[in-house]
Amino acid sequence: MSPYDLLYPQLDNLGLSGWAEEIKQIVAERLADDGHGRMEQWQQALAALPAATPTSIELENEVVIGDAGDLRDTDKADFIENLKQFHPWRKGPYNLLGITIETEWHSDWKWDRILPHIQPLTGRKVLDVGGGNGYHGWRMLGQGADLVIGIDPTLVFVMQYHVMQRYIGDSNHYVLPLGIEDLPDNLSCFDTVFSMGILYHRRSPLDHLYELRACLRPGGELVLETLIIEGEQGQVLVPEGRYAKMRNVWFFPTIETMKLWLRRCGFNNVRCVESNATTIAEQRATDWMTFESLADFLDPNDPTKTIEGYPAPIRATFIASAA
DSSP: OOTTTTHHHHHHHTTOHHHHHHHHHHHHHHHHOOSSSOHHHHHHHHHTSOOOOOSOEEOSSSOEEOOGGGGTTOOHHHHHHHHGGGOOOOEEOEEETTEEEOOSEEHHHHHHHHGGGSOOOTTOEEEEETOTTSHHHHHHHHTTOSEEEEEOSOHHHHHHHHHHHHHHOOTTEEEESOOGGGSOTTOOOEEEEEEESOGGGOSOHHHHHHHHHHHEEEEEEEEEEEEEOSSOTTOEEOOSSOBTTBSSOOOEEOHHHHHHHHHHTTEEEEEEEEEEEOOTTTBOOBTTBOSOOHHHHEETTEEEEETTSSBOOEEEEEEEEEO
């Protein structure tokens, strides 16, 4: 049985049976081989996870799945080693059967900043674009969302979702190995669409905004978080080469420029609800993500600048309604 079998009837009920058929084919192809030879390793690690039924599951205030007692006779060190087959763990943290997975990002901090500003998610159908391993999707479910579909083309993150889903077993949250380009034109069915940490990776940010709007029903809510720079309306930073050692970054607007882009792309009631400088407490290397992280991306003599001399990361969250 595919982890997605219970999704397809829900898409049928939304009038998206054609997309459901496309997803079946795409998912089968992309989970067959990741192109790097790790899919077999991940599938073996997934199959080797201990059988356990969590005594409790908490998703509203954090993601806690059972406790150490639910592991019974399973060796804790072996369990940790198995989970680390899915390195790097970037979004979280998770507490899985008594094991704390300290991810690179304190995604819970971002969620706590955003949650007070969004429309209540109870009963809503939500799309999480570039949602990684589904951490925020689980938190959305904890807020009462009726259906959460996350999309992310990075297969190790999709497999991390499968790890959590093995124990949570919820039929209302899915992470699909898709990019936004795999979505049909003019879905117009989601009540809320999240795009967090994606816009600056898009070569055409305005096209991305149009894609997001096309996923929303009329009056639906967009929640968008992106890197920004300080300045006036009309100002944009286009890095030459890398930014904070990242290759695939393109446009960093000011807050007023971002609001203008949203209005020009057909959104209304546009507002910036929070902004903050990213700290090395929120984004850092851990035992579960051992690659370089923010501390390695900043100028060691001036942490207000990246290693390339650009302004250090500042993130802002925007909320808008689809016209």
